[in-house]
Amino acid sequence: MTELLTAAQMRAIEQAAIESGNVTGLELMERAGLGVVEAIFEEWPELAESEEGGAAPRPADSPRSISKRVKRAVVLCGPGNNGGDGFVVARLLCELGWELEVFLYGDPEKLPPDAKTNYDRWIHLGGVSDWSLLDPVTCVADLIVDAMFGAGLSRAPSDRIMAPVTELFTSGCALGNIVAVDAPTGLCMDSGRALSDYWGAVYASLTVTFHRPRRGHHLDDGPHYCGKVVCKQIDLNDRPSQDRGVNLVSVGSEQLSKGIGDHKFDHGHAVVLSGGTGRSGAARLAARGALRIGAGLVTLGVPPSAMMEVAGHITALMMARVEGGEGLGVILEDPRLNALCLGPGLGQARARDVVPVALAAKRATVLDADALSAFADDPEMLFSQVHKACVLTPHGGEFARLFPDIADKLNEVPINGPAYSKVDATRAAAKRAGCVVLFKGADTVIADPDGHCSVSSAQYERSAPWLATAGSGDVLAGFITGLLARGFKPMQAAETAAWLHVECALEFGPGLIAEDLPEQLPAVFRKLGV
Incomplete structure (x- = not known):
């Protein structure tokens, strides 16, 4: 699994x-x-080509690339090290023959040392315009680079920053080619939430981050603002996290075989409780889902x-009469029944009767x-009965x-970063329950009471919007139950089921309905080598 870092964790890795002594900040x-x-060149190959049709050399290979039509970029640099990254990008593009216009927000004399060094290096090649001169009418370019604040943003950018930037990025001047360095400006990368209810954040076409993705690249509105995320390696080693990490779920074949x-x-042997007539679907x-998995x-x-209704729809599945809590207790006398699923179509009155017995x-x-x-009016009644x-x-x-209190905190409009995230909320909920x-x-988040946490992302290349169909959540519950029956631990069962749920949707594609999901598992398993 890939660890999703916070901004603080990434800073600690860089500082270590x-x-x-293995590397300098400038390197x-x-x-x-x-x-x-x-x-940039991988995403938009046409920007890497000279007018003659050949590929432009890497910046390290040539001081300039000769091309008949000079390409143009606008680079927006902020007052920190993210701005320093922007000056490096500007210099490298300039060495490839691009025409650059670079804007700096802030006083160059107050830049951090490494960023100031790269500012000085850029000044020998081109000028830096004052932020007040940023004009969407004149900033027509093949590419706009957002190197303003990056992943360490701790508060909402001011109107002085966001007003011209928002106008620039919505004017179409960059022909759709907008790249953010680490994070689109305005986005909290610990939570994936914009730090301004009014301005939101910059909408990037491509976000380039380093070493490991941040949590905000996969949580909340992060994917909406980031466009596409590419993670580039800069030869860093991981260091142990001070808290429990958050991993991006992936699944191998070993334990599924x-x-x-x-x-x-x-x-x-799993048991799934059904509702009454007309509610068994x-x-x-x-x-x-439990059987297929x-x-x-x-x-x-x-x-x-x-x-009678259920009997007419099942073949490999078995059926037992369970009228209420007492009936459930009778069938649970069989110790081989080792996993239960309660809720899908159950009915709240029936749930309140059978859940305590289960x-x-x-x-x-x-x-x-x-x-x-069924326990919305008294959640503590439920939490007092659940077990690990x-x-x-x-x-x-x-x-x-x-x-409700955790949800209220999650739904508050964030002003400062790091903002309260879905990771924070799910961890708090797991600890309470x-x-x-x-x-x-x-951005499905899974957590256990001890603070272990993971994200099963159905975004970017794994985007599966057709999962928004009636019954898909019921199948997910069945997937988890089936894995629990097979002996998976609860956290592992939830992670694996969530990941396979998305893979099944991707396998089928548009037009998916819930009945299709279990039937894709054989193909998914074959691809995994199960």
């Missing part, structure tokens, strides 16, 4: 490298600037009123949908009903 700045230029000679009971989706057996626990059995349990909403083998899977509305919480969304 400098203090070790890191040079590597970053070169990485930005390389990423089944062994030759395994018996069905080697992979568990969601549970059947979850059960199908590899649970050895899956039984639908069905009230008498819906047994939790008292201390089996691995997924609580979703109605099993969460549980997984709660709320969407935004359910999260707000169970954790005493079990794993999977907070759904394109």
Whole structure:
């Protein structure tokens, strides 16, 4: 898994490298600037070509590239080291024959030492315009580079900064080619939230970051503002985090495989409770997901009123009569039933009856949908019963009903950074509930009570907007339940299921409905080498 860093963690990694004597700040700045230029040419190959049609040389290979039509860039530099990166980019493009216009916000004499050195190096090649001269009418360019504040922004940029910048970036002067260095201006990179409710943040076409992605590249509105994120390596080594890290979920084949000679009971027996007549579809989706993901057996626990309905729709799935809490208790006398899913289509009245019985059995349990909403008037009643083998899977509305104060804090408009993030909120919720919480969304965040946390991102190249369809969450609950039945730990089951859920959507593509999701697992497994 890739660790998603905070701005403070990245600063600590850079500082440790400098203090070790292995690299200087100037060398890191040079590597970053070169990485930005390389990423620009990789994203827009036409900008790397000379008029004769050949590829422009790398900045290190030639002082100038001769071309009949000179390309033009506008570079916006801020008062810190991100601005220093911008001066490096300007110099490297200039050495390739580009025409540059560079603007600086702030006093050049107050720049940090490394940024000031690169400012001085740039001054020998071209001028620096005062911020007050930034005019969208005259700043027509092939490329605009946002090197104003980067990932360390701690407060909303002033109107003096954002007014002309917003006008420039919305005027079309850059022909759509807008690159941000580390982070689009205005975006908190610990949370992915804009630090101004009025201005928002800069909309970049490409964001180039270094060493590891930041949390804000994958959380909240971060992907919306970042466009596309490219992470360039600048030869840094990781250092241990002072707190528990946050990882970007990825999945391998090792634990998903089944062994030759395994018996069905080697992979568990899951029970999914259904609602009454006309409400069994969601549970059947979850059960199908649990079976497809590899649970050895899956039984639908069905009230008498819906047994004929369910029987007409299932084949590999099994069915047991479960009228209420007492009926659930009877079937749970079988110790082989090792994972439960409660919530999809269950009905809130039925949920309040069966959830306490399920939790008292201390089996691995997924609580979703109605099993969460049934306790919205008294969340503590639910939290007093859950145990560490549980997984709660709320969407935004359910999260707000169970954790109203945490949701309120998350929904506050941030003014200062680092802003309260979905990572912070999910960790707080998991600690309060005493079990794993999977907070759904394109930026699904998963946390356990001990502070372990990960992000399952359905964004950028993994964007799967067709998951926004009725029943897809029920299938996710079933995926988690099936993995719990197979013996996965709750955190691992939630992470793996969330990742596979997106992969199934990508495998099918547009037109997806929830019934399609479990049927994509065989193809996804084959690609993984399971």
